[in-house]
Amino acid sequence: MDQSVAIQETLAEGEYCVIAVQGVLCEGDSRQSRLLGLVRYRLEHGSQEHALFLYTHRRMAITGDDVSLDQIVPVSRDFTLEEVSPDGELYILGSDVTIQLDTAELSLVFQLPFGSQTRMFLHEVARACPGFDPTTRDPEFLWLSRYRCAEPELELPTPRGCNSAPGTWPGYATIGGGGSNFDGLRPNGKGLPVDQSSRGQDKPESLQPRQNKSKSEITGMVRSSTITVSDKAHILSMQKFGLRDTIVKSHLVQKEEDYTYIQNFRFFVGTYNVNGQSPKECLRPWLSDGVQAPDVYCVGFQELDLSKEAFFFHDTPKEEEWFKAVSEGLHPDAKYAKVKLIRLVGIMLLLYVKQEHAAYVSEVEAETVGTGIMGRMGNKGGVAIRFQFHNTSICVVNSHLAAHIEEYERRNQDYKDICSRMQFCQLDPSRPPLTISKHDVILWLGDLNYRIEELDVEKVKKLIEEKDFQTLYAYDQLKIQVAAKTVFEGFTEGELTFQPTYKYDTGSDDWDTSEKCRAPAWCDRILWKGKNITQLSYQSHMALKTSDHKPVSSVFNIGVRVVNDELYRKTLEEIVRSLDKMENANIPSVSLSKREFCFQNVKYMQLKVESFTIHNGQVPCHFEFINKPDEESYCKQWLNANPSRGFLLPDSDIEIELELFVNKTTATKLNSGEDKIEDILVLHLDRGKDYFLSVSGNYLPSCFGSPIHTLCYMREPILDLPLETISELTLMPIRTGDDGSQLESPMEIPKELWMMVDYLYRNAIQQEDLFQQPGLRSEFEHVRDCLDTGMIDNLSASNHSVAEALLLFLESLPEPVICYSAYHNCLECSGNYTASKQVISTLPTFYRNVFHYLMAFLQELLKNSAKNHLDENILASIFGSLLLRNPAGHQKLDMTEKKKAQEFIHQFLCNPL
């Protein structure tokens, strides 16, 4: 059962017990069970704090009454919980998990049971630990102030200005401090925190040093707070939620083809180095003329703004101008939605999708990487937008690489820097950031600045005039570098069928006539990487004359994985079902060779054993017989399961013996029918099922365990009497005198006592070491049967066995021969024979009779002491403790009391009765 329910009942509003686990607190040699509850408190501003609550508890906590709070350990920044392995011990799969809990103030060691509950607990605690982000506030644990009991005086330094010992938590039994700042926690007599305003002032000063400390300790702390997984099998048995989530996801990825299909979408990709100009002409010739309305627009600019302001303050009116110009130039046949705009100085990238596709665009992230001045500034570099389109991940990069013909290696380096430094956050912060290469589709555009080399300007211009682009292309640096695998590995570029896009005189189609007279080059390029991509066009747009570059465009058909909702749901359902199935299969389960145990005709002091086998299934598990509600042990006193707890490996067996043994403590109630040979045992599997085992049977009543007066009223052997009569007689109160009962006239002493004494008197009066030699177990059983069936004539046993039976008989009497009520009187007058006789005379008739009868018999024995070597002291010692028993319990053998009891009996052995 989930014990967090019990803990929850004890918590205040706002506190939530995330998970609980039962463990053993180890302190030196002491081992104490504790219930560990991870309690969460939600603060007003949305953040949360955690603390470990340690409870003492009844065996299986079901309600809040079963637990009591022992200790609170706030989960503060210096809180660590680490799995440790006992020194020098090999890790054994399935053994208990030893964990060490450390804070600045304390260190505790616990043993937690092997299994998923423990795993989950450790996982949740690890999650609860505050991180080391210095921007988040230190936990303050104000809510825990409630748990400080109202102890009169709390010895603490004065509230403010004083660096009080952190983690001193007055009022708790013991409190493990978190290293937080508790200055604000000073109690004002009622155990309430002081007012918030003064707290707020304290905080910054005291907070600062702590943070620095945390920082310097980060590396060490991170290591130690990580839960080390000792064995791979541990992971498999973990049912932690995160893991399950990961499994669902990875299954979904694996089965992607089951619920997706490839659908082609038209992507327009454009790049334009605008040389710091504002838009002066319509962009339609570039963006939408002569094409069908694309589904996606990826439009990149370089040199958007060459001003110092743009460079230093990162702000430019050109962004809005060009954004507007692009938006207006998009294809008129469709409505588009802007998904993202990203700009680094002059490098800008815009992403639009057709309105109807917007719902299928997700996980949009944009990043920039500067590779300019000092390798970092934004005058050169790249910007990128990544997104998920349906089920395909797409990354679009716009880059402006290093200029100048001889700088091709710089350009290669810029490319590599962009690839390695461009990292996108993932929605799951625990996952590593995404890089460009981790995408299904990569579209790379920009002013890559690769030039045409080894040809002089005139030769280049001539080839262009002849439209011999193929020859010219052989001298293209990008082509050469890609072929040498130094850049854009794995990328493809379409055939260049347009003349170089650089460098023109602004406002014309004439080649650069400036002083520098740059050679024409294919600076502006579009490349791609990925499957299912077809380039439909790749061209420049001579009509646009705003810049010294011409814009370039390319249209692609890109096959995108589209989810079939119905199939997706079906696949997800299948995965969830299979995980449920796995989890169900992971619930420990055993089979029992037997579940009903019948113990027939159980006799007094006769050990009966029934055994059964637990066969484990495929999940390692702990088993234990657990208490039923309101009971102090897992079974009745006369029963014992051996072993009563243990661990089972998969597919292994263990034999459990149920041992039934009725002794003097349990016999009387079985005779009276107040108790029966009936019980149900609950075999519990840790985090698994419970099995009920039924024990039934019948007990054969015996004179052993029957009261003296009851036996006196039984003229028949006890086994010849109906059970109701036995029950009635056993429950009959002790009478102090002969009160003329309606019952058959009783005997003076129990016949069974007479039978044994008479046997000994006839056979053993001269027996050496009588009462001192042990008898035989088998012969005792024979004596018991003869007494209970009245077949006394059949009695043939050694004298020692009969003597022992007599002692056992006296010992089994629920009320001793000298009744409990007379015990203290007897001890008081143990030196005074007359007074002692007086006490004896007050005993109920049958008890007095028995006492006199036994004393007479013992005196007879003493007459033969020459032969049997008995003396008064030996007999007084043996019978003293049997006839006189302390009413408070038999366990405490007080030597003086024992001596007095001996003295008391001794008097009756050496004086005439």
Add this chain to the structure above:
Amino acid sequence: MAKKTYDLLFKLLLIGDSGVGKTCVLFRFSDDAFNTTFISTIGIDFKIKTVELQGKKIKLQIWDTAGQERFHTITTSYYRGAMGIMLVYDITNGKSFENISKWLRNIDEHANEDVERMLLGNKCDMDDKRVVPKGKGEQIAREHGIRFFETSAKANINIEKAFLTLAEDILRKTPVKEPNSENVDISSGGGVTGWKSKCC
């Protein structure tokens, strides 16, 4: 991001006389299967199943109890902590129906006060052997203000519906006691950032 695969955990309990089909009801729901051989549940068993309700992933942990009378004192101790209890009788067994009020008393005495209860008349595929008319089941359910379904684990009638209805009823009155702000489900798309301006 989502750390858990489910948002909530509901503990449900199946109770009722021995042989009314509690284990079969659970087996049908968890494994979508049916087994004709009767094996009396001697103890407490449980299975889990994850369902989605109102966009929330809910893990149902369903406890199956021994129905035999001699175990009643023990099984009642498992009522504590259950958020929903399905009380099952067998429409072909009059005695199991008569005992409903006794079971309901048991719930009152041992279960959490706000536990959601539901009555199931199982084996409704065996109409030829019916001894408890549907109306009687409806009536007693009405008297106690609880929902009622006639079900058949064998013919798979109303089993899923019953469990989902019970889970929904629990969900309805579950305060957002543990708001899981981190449990944002992102698997379904539609998170276009910067989604503001539209043009053309």
